Amino acid sequence: MRSTSLNDNSDNMGSNPPPLTHLAQEIAKHASIITTYLQSHNLPQPSFASDSPAHPIPETDEKLSAARLALIEATKALHALAIGPSETTRLFAFTNLCHLGTMQVLCHFNVPQNVPLGSPISLNELSTKTKLNEHVLGRFLRMAATNYFFVETKPGYFSHTAWSKNLATDEKMRQCIWFRHAELLPAVGKLVEAVEKYPESDDPKQTAFALAFGGETFFDYKESNPDNMVRFGQFVDAFASGYVVDSPDNIARGYPWEDIGRSGDGGLVVDVGGGIGHISVAIGKEHSQLRFLVQDFEDLRKQSESLVLKNGLMGRVKFMAHDFFNGQPEEARGASVYFLRNILHNWSDSYCQKILKLLVEAMGKDSRIIICDIVLPEANGGMPKAQEERARALDLTMLSMFNAKERSLEEWQALFSSVDERLKITNVIGRPKMRMDCLIEVRLM
Numbered sequence: 001m002r003s004t005s006l007n008d009n010s011d012n013m014g015s016n017p018p019p020l021t022h023l024a025q026e027i028a029k030h031a032s033i034i035t036t037y038l039q040s041h042n043l044p045q046p047s048f049a050s051d052s053p054a055h056p057i058p059e060t061d062e063k064l065s066a067a068r069l070a071l072i073e074a075t076k077a078l079h080a081l082a083i084g085p086s087e088t089t090r091l092f093a094f095t096n097l098c099h100l101g102t103m104q105v106l107c108h109f110n111v112p113q114n115v116p117l118g119s120p121i122s123l124n125e126l127s128t129k130t131k132l133n134e135h136v137l138g139r140f141l142r143m144a145a146t147n148y149f150f151v152e153t154k155p156g157y158f159s160h161t162a163w164s165k166n167l168a169t170d171e172k173m174r175q176c177i178w179f180r181h182a183e184l185l186p187a188v189g190k191l192v193e194a195v196e197k198y199p200e201s202d203d204p205k206q207t208a209f210a211l212a213f214g215g216e217t218f219f220d221y222k223e224s225n226p227d228n229m230v231r232f233g234q235f236v237d238a239f240a241s242g243y244v245v246d247s248p249d250n251i252a253r254g255y256p257w258e259d260i261g262r263s264g265d266g267g268l269v270v271d272v273g274g275g276i277g278h279i280s281v282a283i284g285k286e287h288s289q290l291r292f293l294v295q296d297f298e299d300l301r302k303q304s305e306s307l308v309l310k311n312g313l314m315g316r317v318k319f320m321a322h323d324f325f326n327g328q329p330e331e332a333r334g335a336s337v338y339f340l341r342n343i344l345h346n347w348s349d350s351y352c353q354k355i356l357k358l359l360v361e362a363m364g365k366d367s368r369i370i371i372c373d374i375v376l377p378e379a380n381g382g383m384p385k386a387q388e389e390r391a392r393a394l395d396l397t398m399l400s401m402f403n404a405k406e407r408s409l410e411e412w413q414a415l416f417s418s419v420d421e422r423l424k425i426t427n428v429i430g431r432p433k434m435r436m437d438c439l440i441e442v443r444l445m
């Protein structure tokens with residue numbers, strides 16, 4: 001997309017079309033690429049209808065994905081220009097905050113699951129089923145419907161759209177709402193206080209989150225609230241399984257995993273802070289020569305083992321309770337890969353140094369570390385604004401929750417060098433293979 005829509009102050013009196021027209025043309029062009037692809041592959045067109053798929057535009061085709069990102073980029077700019085500076089500010093976050101409250105109420109009272117999948121339901125019946133006052137329920141549902149969740153098919157009757165059906169049928173999606181409302185919102189509400197009180201701190205106890213949650217660090221709070229830990233795990237799983245960050249399948253295809261474990265190096269991948277092991281499972285399904293050790297807190301063992309069982313990977317993917325601030329046990333030393341996905345961005349530099357030092361101690365001469373995290377662009381570094389917005393939002397989420405951060409490539413290399421001068425970035429796989437996260441390969445050189 002041409003830069004006029006975002007950076008250019010020209011009066012548009014020349015031969016270029018005015019920004020609104022230019023953006024509308026871009027939108028038409030990219031929409032047409034997508035529509036034609038879907039038609040020629042006999043795939044349904046994106047629609048709000050409840051039988052529409054949750055991911056209507058496949059992620060696997062690079063050209064299609066690029067068209068989708070360009071479409072999102074152009075619609076974002078067009079939307080902003082159409083609304084204008086004054087209205088943008090006057091209405092800032094107004095509807096989004098109310099949407100967040102609305103969705104959390106609806107999820108809390110199990111409304112999505114109580115709307116039948118194939119037919120409408122009256123407010124009266126839904127109120128009886130969910131024990132939510134009928135009038136109040138109607139107000140929340142009508143708000144949600146302005147954001148395409150549910151549709152009022154006739155007065156007082158609601159049906160699913162593809163959006164609300166996704167929420168109804170996938171518990172992990174409901175945990176995305178829960179996390180934003182129950183944890184991120186209170187933390188963000190304490191940002192001013194945190195920045196004022198702890199301007200230079202990198203301590204995970206001196207965060208906006210800690211100010212909102214009785215002084216506990218994010219993970220201490222999780223450990224003392226096991227239910228909350230499970231919900232968080234489901235949220236991370238959902239967050240990681242689509243376009244927002246890179247899907248497990250994308251990671252399984254994004255790196256030359258086939259080169260590992262072929263030449264007598266054992267093919268052991270230690271998935272450090274691997275959660276329930278969904279990334280190991282995705283890679284393991286594609287690359288049968290690899291074995292995995294998923295390390296995380298003991299609470300996740302049961303979920304992890306049932307995921308492994310479900311995917312028939314017993315014997316190849318093993319769960320191990322291990323704190324990454326302790327040295328690696330014998331079983332995990334000299335592994336082919338130490339894989340850390342969305343781990344280091346949760347910690348400030350001094351904590352990352354501790355984690356990485358322990359890995360360097362465990363590494364053999366052929367071991368590599370692979371980090372899957374965002375590489376922040378330089379200013380105006382070519383990342384589409386809509387994507388950069390998400391990367392920056394993650395960066396500020398890291399600040400609010402952990403006093404941590406997303407890093408630019410320079411910051412990544414500086415971190416590795418501060419741990420061991422021999423640690424060098426040997427490969428970075430980013431767009432277009434990966435969407436948002438990059439795969440950063442680091443070796444002892």
Ligand SMILES: C[S@@+](CC[C@H](N)C(=O)[O-])C[C@H]1O[C@@H](n2cnc3c(N)ncnc32)[C@H](O)[C@@H]1O
Nearest residue numbers: 219236273274275296297322323324325341342
């Ligand atoms: C953002 S999640 C990432 C999980 C997984 N790597 C993924 O990409 O989905 C961070 C993970 O680090 C784990 N974790 C936090 N502190 C840890 C520690 N000290 N030792 C081991 N795991 C830890 C959490 O339980 C959580 O599963």
